[in-house]
Amino acid sequence: MDPLPQQSTQPSPQRDLVFCHVCENEYYRDEHGLTCPECQSDFTEIIEPEHDPRSDRMADDEDEEEPSFLQLPRQNPFHDHRPWRETPDPDDGDIGQIRWTQTGPGNFSVTGTIYRTYSPSPRRGNEAGNDTHDPQHPIINSFATMLQSIVGNNLGAGLGSGQRQSQGEQTQTQGGQQSPGTSPNSAQTQGGPRIQDIPGGHRFTYHQTARLVPRDANHPHAHLEPVDDLNNVLASLFGALGDHPGQRTPGTQPGQPGQPPQMNPLAALFAAVLNPDLAHHGDFVYTQEALDRIISQLMEQNATGNAPGPATAEAIAALPKKKVSVEMLGPDGRAECSICMDEVNVGDEVTELPCHHWFHQQCVGMWLGEHDTCPHCRKGIMDRSKHDENTTSTLQGAASDSSGPSNRSVPSPNPTPQIPGSFGTVESGTAEDHFLVPETREQQREHEQQAEQPSPNDQQSSSPATTEASGGSISERIRRGLFGAPR
Amino acid sequence: MAASRKRILKEYGECMNDTPSGMKINFDEQNITEWEILMDGPDQSLYAGGHFKLRLTFPTEYPFKPPVVSFKTKIYHPNVSNDDKGSMCLGMLRPEAWKPPNKVISVLHLIQTLLIEPNPDDSIEPTIANEYKDNRKEFEKTAKDWVKRYAK
Structure with missing residues (x-):
């Protein structure tokens, strides 16, 4: 047999x-x-x-x-597995340098080298200067450079740019030409896969060494997976990034502009992933710009959430009313409610806010019902410590709060910013710090009393926060959280 | 709402008395909450020579909510969204920054100021804003190009 x-x-x-x-x-x-x-x-x-x-x-x-x-x-279930059955073999000339070397008694090393030439796309064959119209090209280039830095210089010139060739390949470029038969000298093929720019495209050199060990027919052998080294994997990757050899348009000379750039699907994928213009995938972003976009989108979705919360109806109702006096009129002897722009006359009743700005009761009531800020200067009408107590009492149940309503209804002579959830960076003191564990009611009362006594220090420290209501807005908080305290 | 209607009419009168230069307001008595504004690009700006159509929409809650400004004419500007809305949303026009005493006339002045000097730090189009900051020549070229293309 x-x-x-x-x-x-x-x-x-x-x-x-x-x-x-x-x-x-x-x-x-x-x-x-x-x-x-x-x-x-x-x-x-x-x-x-x-x-x-x-x-x-x-x-x-x-x-x-x-x-x-x-x-x-x-x-081996794959003994008949030949997925490349239909693929034509590389040209005879592409295979070269099969060498058998005896590495030990009975051990042989077989080294073979295959050259494969990938046709260029017209885009890639262009001069580097002509590539500015294609945003994806530099991306692939930089990707190639990145890979190059991983594997060292074995990859030689990256895709596309013919200016990045190393010296050795430069000479080879002349000899390589389109004909695969003229193979590079052996010194080049020693280092594993190479990608060269040749006038017709990129040449990938696969360099594979097989290890042959004498078999012991009487004993089972450990299964040895063929190991491809990283360089070969990357060379294949670059091979895939190039266009399929069959796609070359006959007669198209590299460097001829005007040919519509056809992207290899894999190259297109990489370009899409690495393109800064498309640098977000769902909620995942790669660039500052994309992050900004998402944040502003979030802020727009929560437009009302940025604004300070509403003032309570009691606080609004408790605002002092006063008759318009002559002093309140402007230099030209006229004055108007700045909300409805209706003129007011001496003797009309208006509502005065703690900041001494005044409006029609109805006008300012509608505004305060949504935002606890003065329409002019954005100072809140509710005292901060009262507000704290307010929320606490809501949490603890209204029953435990006996002094609350009367306290709340009296606007403090020295109101502090009434911004729920504010970080309160400009204030000092634990009562302002919303990140602390809530205080006991006794402690709160103490702070309240302290706050009730107007101190110049307090006044000073609270004013920066009150001039602009953005102190507690979500946008400000996000910015502060991400980029540190405002300048 | 009667109050806002009254105020819009008052503001329209005010704008008529003191229309910012190069602006024309088309006012529809039937629908006073939508103003059409025809604006010439300010002379000292990149947009000089262009004619821009804007729409100013007053929300029903006006003056408690800010009016909405949108460019109907395409414009290359970091503070105007580069889409079919052409919305402009910054400064006093932001919902959280708006306060009732603000007036339409100051909004109109704001728009003019922004055409003369864009505010890239409060942009709606970060790409254009970055170009404005880093590559002013390119920005100016595109802006002028768009004026020629869309705003004549």
């Missing part, structure tokens, strides 16, 4: 291959007919691509026979 040359034979359409189920011989039907020449058995079968009795049998016989060297490949 000499199955060696036949084991690997695939059934060909011209000649029927016959398999003997008794002795597992394989032979051509046109040579020996349907009777096995080895054992004269007629338990034979013609091997067809759809039904190969050999593999069935091997599965069945696994336990009966000790695997032999020649049968081992069959047990």
Whole structure:
């Protein structure tokens, strides 16, 4: 039985291959007919691509026979897996430099090199200066540069830019040309895969070393996965980034502008991922700009949430009323409510806020019902400590609060900013710090009393926060949180 | 709302008495909450020579809510959104920054000021704002180009 040359034979359409189920011989039907020449058995079968009795049998016989060297490949489920069956082999000239080296007793190293030339897209063949119209090109370039820094200089020139070639490849560029047969010198191929720019495109050099170790047929061997080194993986990646060789338009000379750039899908994917203009994926962003966009979007969605909260109805009702006096009129002897722009006359009743700005009761009431700020200067009408107590009492239940309403209804002579959730960066004192654990009511009263006494210090420190109500707005808080305290 | 209607009419009168230079307000008696504003690009700005159509919309809650400004004419500006809305939202026009005493006439002045000097730090189009800051030449070129293309 000499199955060696036949084991690997695939059934060909011209000649029927016959398999003997008794002795597992394989032979051509046109040579020996349907009777096995080895054992004269007629338990034979013609091997067809759809039904190969050999593999069935091997599965069945696994336990009966000790695997032999020649049968081992069959047990590999991928022994017939040839996804590149339809792909034409590289040109003969592309394969070169197969060298056998004895590395030890019985050990051999086989080194082979395959050159493959990828055709360029017109875009990539352009001069670097012509590429400005294509935003994706520099991205791929920088990606190539990044990979280059990972693997060292083995990758040689990156995609596209013909100006980044190293010296050695520069000379090679001349020799490479379009014909794959003129192979680079061996010194170049030693270093693993190379990508060169040649006038017609990029040449990728795959450099693979196989390790051959003598088999011990009597003992099982550990399965050795073929290991591809990183350089080869990257070279394949760059190969994939290039256009398919078949896509080259005949007659198109590299460097000719005007050809619509056709993106390889993989290259397009990378370009899309790395393009700063598209630097966000859902809620995930890569750039400051995209982050800003999302933040402003959030702020717009919460436009009303930015504003200070409303003043309570009691506080609004408790604002002092006063008659318009002559002093309140402007220099031209006229005055108007700045909300409705209606003129007011001496003797009309208006509502005065703690900041001494005055409006029609109805006008300012509508405003305060939504924002606890003076329409002019944005000072709140409710005292901060009262407000704290307010919220606390709401939490604790109204029953425990006896002094609240009367306290609340009297506007403090020295109101502090009434911004719920404010960080209160400009104030000092624990009562202002919303991040502290809530105080007991006794402590609160103490602070209240302190706050009731107007101190120049207090006045000073609270004014910056009150001039602009943005002190507690969400936008401000986000900004502060992200970029530190405002200047 | 009667109060806001009254105020809008008053403000219209005020604007008529003191229309900012290069502006024209088309006022529809039937729908006083939508003003159409025709504005010439300020002479000292990049937008000189352009004619811009804007719409000023008063919300029903006016003056408690800010009016909404949108450019109907396409304009290349860091503070105007580069879409079909052409919205402008900054400074006093922000909902949280608006206060009732603000007046339409000051809004109109704000728009003019912004055309003369964009505010890239409060931009609605960060890309344009960055170009304004880092590559002013390119920005000016595009802005002028857009004036020629859209605002003639």
